[in-house]
Amino acid sequence: MSNLFPTYSRWEIEPDWAEGSFLYGKDGNKYLDFTSGIGVCNLGHRPKVVEEAVQEQLKKFWHVSNLFPVENQEVAAGKLAAAAEMDVVFFANSGAEANEAAIKLARKATGRKKIITFYQSFHGRTFATMSATGQEKIKQGFGPMLETFTYVPYNDLQALKSEMSDEVAAVMLEVIQGEGGIHPASEEFLKGVESLCKQYGSLFIIDEIQTGIGRTGKPFAFQHYGLKPDIVSVAKGLGSGFPIGAIIGKSNLENVLSPGSHGTTFGGNPIAVASAIATMNTIFQESFQTEVQEKANFLKNTLEEKLLELPNVKEIRGIGFMIGIEVNGNVPDILKSLRSGGLIALSAGEKVIRLLPPLTSTKEELDAGIGIIQSVLKKYIRSAV
Structure with missing residues (x-):
């Protein structure tokens, strides 16, 4: 047993x-x-550059908490922000935690509750990210979800238009729906979503948990289309197998998550961040x-x-x-x-x-x-x- x-x-x-x-x-x-640990080991198993970076950090310290300024967090955040052409970063431990942070940030920044996502999407298995996921099978047996999520068909701009209003905090999507069956969004649809978000003052969240960190041939999948999202979530490929996730945001969101408003004990762990720096140093070339x-x-x-x-x-x-x-x-x-x-x-x-x-x-x-x-x-x- x-x-x-x-x-x-x-x-x-x-x-x-x-x-x-x-x-x-x-x-x-x-x-x-051909699984790469479900899109995690983007540099293959046990890449030498990551192994060496982790061993070097192991000799210094493994964990001190986020009460201390940690230099390699700043280095990693700088690399992520530069690659995404964005500004500020929050480190978490996983994709679900990153998406949870994105949802909290969007609601707090806008003062609104409603978030629109898409059928067949997948955003995680916490209560908020299950609620964001447009697949009923993920939610079965867990009781009521959060009530502030609305789902519309993917790649259907007219359906999204019918749900948009000045009550929408954010629209959240995957550039390629992964768990939902590998469905890429059309360029027209993605640019239409971006335009609608600007029109209604809603934030545009792109979930790059599976598509990010080079998986599609660019640092982030949204860059194939010249998009300018407000929040991007990443995880999987970021740490080459060490548990790390992050959200990247625009500068106008910097002060929304003030001290005490959000946090994590292990997010930005020095070992995981060392692995992320080594990974990005290779993939972002x-x-x-x-x-x-x-x-x-x-x-x-x-x-x-x-x-x-x-x-x-x-x-x-x-x-x-x-x-x-x-x-x-x-x-x-x-x-x-x-x-x-x-x-x-x-x-x-x-x-x-x-x-x-x-x-x-x-x-x-x-x-x-x-x-x-x-x-x-x-x-x-x-x-x-």
């Missing part, structure tokens, strides 16, 4: 060690990891982003070339290293077969295989992964005949 709550449906692979794009199981097998964009084009083009001809593949969508393959078939069974073939991937919704390879993956590794996917999907065609 396990002493753990049965919160997760565990896979059959127990990790032994990992490096780069590969995870090695206690079963003696080697697996290409223009040459690194250019290379990711080139490899992402290779990934998408090769997937389309090899998979779209298959009758059980409906669509391939996404940006950068965040790709969804919509299929006709039992996705959990397909994912298990992929693991048997040496590739670890994820689901996103009921019919989508989600690929989140490390940004450091080579073209050879990407091609090998695509070959495994092609082979498995071909077998499912034959078994269905």
Whole structure:
């Protein structure tokens, strides 16, 4: 009997060690990891630059609390703000905590309560972030949610217009809906949301928990469209596996979260922040982003070339290293077969295989992964005949 709550449906692979794009199981097998720890290990497993930064900080101090000024928090905040072309940062421990802070900041800054989000969105599992999430299955069994959230269809500007008013504190969205099935927003929709927020004095919150820190080939996904959000939330890829999240805000929001209005014991922990600095030093280099964009084009083009001809593949969508393959078939069974073939991937919704390879993956590794996917999907065609 396990002493753990049965919160997760565990896979059959127990990790032994990992490096780069590969995870090695206690079963003696080697697996290409196209999950990156669910979009976390953007530099692959155990990147040397992060390992060295963490070891250096371990020799100094691990935790002192946020009652002290901590130099590496300022360094990390400066890098985040500069990359986002924004101004101020609050550090948390996770994506859910970052989104919680974004929601609190928006309500306190505007003095309004209503926040609009979108069907099939995912923003976290605290009560506020569950309430923000546009998926009923996330909320089942937990009783009433917060009443101040309204949901409209994603990519539907007219639906959003019908809900906008001077009572709306914020509109909150993902540039690419991740858990909802890898659905990118259109440029017209995103710019329309930004315009409506300005018109009604509402804040524009972009959830970059999964899309941020280089995942789409730019530091943040919103930068593909020239958007200027008021608040951006980040986590997952920020710390290369160490628990850290953050919100980034514009300068006019700086004094809203005054001393005592919000806080966290562990947010901005020196070890996590050291890992974030090392991660950003690599990913935010223009040459690194250019290379990711080139490899992402290779990934998408090769997937389309090899998979779209298959009758059980409906669509391939996404940006950068965040790709969804919509299929006709039992996705959990397909994912298990992929693991048997040496590739670890994820689901996103009921019919989508989600690929989140490390940004450091080579073209050879990407091609090998695509070959495994092609082979498995071909077998499912034959078994269905």
